[in-house]
Amino acid sequence: MAGHLSHPIRGSERAAPDGSAVVERRRRFAAAQSWIRATGPELKVEGGAMNVLILGANGELGPHVVRALEGRHRLRLSDINDLETRHEYLKVDASDIDQVIAAADGMDVIINLSVLRKDRRLAFDVNARGCYNMMVAAVEHGIDRVINTGPFYVVAGPTYERFDHMIGPDVPHQPGTYLYALTKSLGQEICRVFTDSHDIHVLDLLFYMFLDAETHTVESGSPIANIGHDLVPYTVSWRDAADAFGCALDVELDSLPSRSEVFFVFPDLPHQKFSNEKTRRMLGWEPKDKLDQFWKKAKS
Template sequence: MRILLTDARSLLSTRLIELLNRRQGTAVRVAGREHPDVSPETEYLTGELSDQRIAAEAVRDVDAVVHLLPLRLADAFEGGKISEPDAMDLVMRGTRNLIVESVRASVPRVIVGSSLALFDRHPPHWDVTEMWRPRPASTTRELLPWVTELSVRELITHGPIEAICLRFGHVVDEEEIDGEPFDPRWVHVDDAVHAIDRALAVDLSQAIDAGKPEWHVFHIMAPGPNSKIRYGLKTGIEERSTSGSPPFNYAPSRSLEQHPGVLPADPPVKDTRPWQEILAPVNPIWTRPIRKVLLFGAGGPMGAFAAQAMMDSYHVRLADIAPLDWESLDPARSAHCPMPALNIEQPHEFVQVDVQDPEQVRAACEGMDAIVNCSVLRDDEVKSFRINAVGTLNMARAAVEFGIRRIVQTSPLLHLVNGHGSHLWDYQIPVEAASRPYASLYFLTKYLGNEILRVFAEYHGLEVAVMLYWEMTNPELPSVKPPFMVSWPDSGRALRRALEVPELPNPFEEFNVSVDMPHGKFDHSKIRRVLGWEPLDNLDHFWQT
């Protein structure tokens, strides 16, 4: 059996390699940019998974993948060895390459290392199980494993691959905890290695949907009643086992509370507040009047129509990576997109900003009351992640710093892609239906950007409106018949309406931006009900002859 590890530097990885190298018939391959002291029993492949060629070589002839890179990058970030944009880019791009190439190489199983820190806001007396939705904070340490989970869960849908997500407590050994007060989030490295060993061996052939792309989650923590999250609790759904139940049968043996070198800790104080209050935003940003709007991606067609819709009502700061030159946009494309004639005059202004650079984004956001993000790059294997996901993260960070509560995000509709578990043949699809980006570079990167905004909205009390589009068209030139479309001018008016509404019902809201059509494919009632938006351009002639 050949096993690929995506990290060899952490405490968990080194102990796992030691175990596997002692096992007869097991070969270990490690992929990474740097390697520790070379072990003669281990095969080392030098390079980053963000390089698709390295990812393809890494998974060649392997029987299982153990993806611990997200946890190592969290440590590297906190140690000042990598910046947040670089860490997020590496984990998202590397994870996509790893899973796409694993599917292509017919690797049967991928084990993903994640973190129980995603539940740090939950009091210890709550019976949290694998079925609970994580509530990550906006820290880099929690974002890294969370975007990895989201990515893998979507990417495995293109092949009959089993993905096992192990959410670890804080992995420690005796040296780290000696002389420290007991922390209920600890898990001993030996128990963590045992969990990976179980993930490599467990038979999931009887699981629901066996033989199809399948996602499993198991919580890995120390034994004992005072562990922050306890193993062996029931999920309430018989088809979904927990880590301490068959067939996984995780059996931790290292009770750290009783370790001789560990100091006693004060007993936890039971938080009796309503759960809604406990999980409410932390230090929420409060609403202020929106007078100054920052428009990212102003140089594209949607940016132009957004500017046209907003400039009569707001002071608009237009931002793009290059000077505005709407007249020279692709002529073939602009035939269906008659560009508005705009003059950027006071009080409006233009600033040249690369959203990949957090300092440039920060400078552009200072003094603004709201952000509208129309920036996008669809087909670049490197920059699509940097712009669509990391760029959105840079905006969210700046919004929190400067107290900008309202963010209007543009996104493709993520309900029309075909694949395992898709919505393609459903009807009256609500906008809240689960997004399905699958392996599409464009859809996945925008999806991850949206989910990063969801984390910031729920943690900081932002108001994020995600506006979902599919096809924009010139109402005078009916040439396409998509099931989800709006005119270019109405696309901009919808963005303006997302700024005008006094408040949103929830911190994170999504809206379908389309004319209504009689095919009954989508439910468009929410945008009318919440934003009061109606398209002005009737496109009935697009679907009639």
């Protein structure tokens, strides 16, 4: 990391790249283009569509986000593994700054869905360094809208577990020491620091449990997915989670209070431990799935 983080990029250094920097950037993208491919017919998009790069598009949330945005925006998908898709696809390691910069060429927006939870080195490389790489790419290409993601405990970690009513996304951030939360929190802070020095807006969408409201299945691999039958206080359907990205693309950046805003994404739930008021008010997000079938119980 020393080769990059030890020398923060200032606005004056990136605002007007010299000729050699432009040539190098084009060289990187030309080399990367050999990996871009798409299968199936090209999708038609609506007028006013944005060019959107999705990092980590082949994860669990990625297909739902693609489904929500395709036809409305031109998508370039990327991930570290292979993916069959109708959209442009670029094989990218989020921890590799040159690959991320190359992938962002010609884009209007970057959406970051990349995540790694367990291995200490890889979690830092993807969750923290990956955010740095993404923000450098945004500066290089003049991208003014970035949508980052993470778990709610990036903000409300273990020290908030004793609080039980209407916790919002703007409370002081206390992620704790859990590897996933800590590295994602570092990534979020890197994004915020970039917005202090550059004309880039970062919208951070935070999630926890995902659920298919029709099949009643939950996010695979979750350690709490099959414990009991009550709904976790921070749960959202896959399709409603994906719709939040459309709202984050549609919102006028000038309407946001700052260039770095955090949003809790989940429907109204009876626990009322957390609050989605900011998300609904600022982004105009309205969940379709109330999930009441999971918390309403018939009398025995």
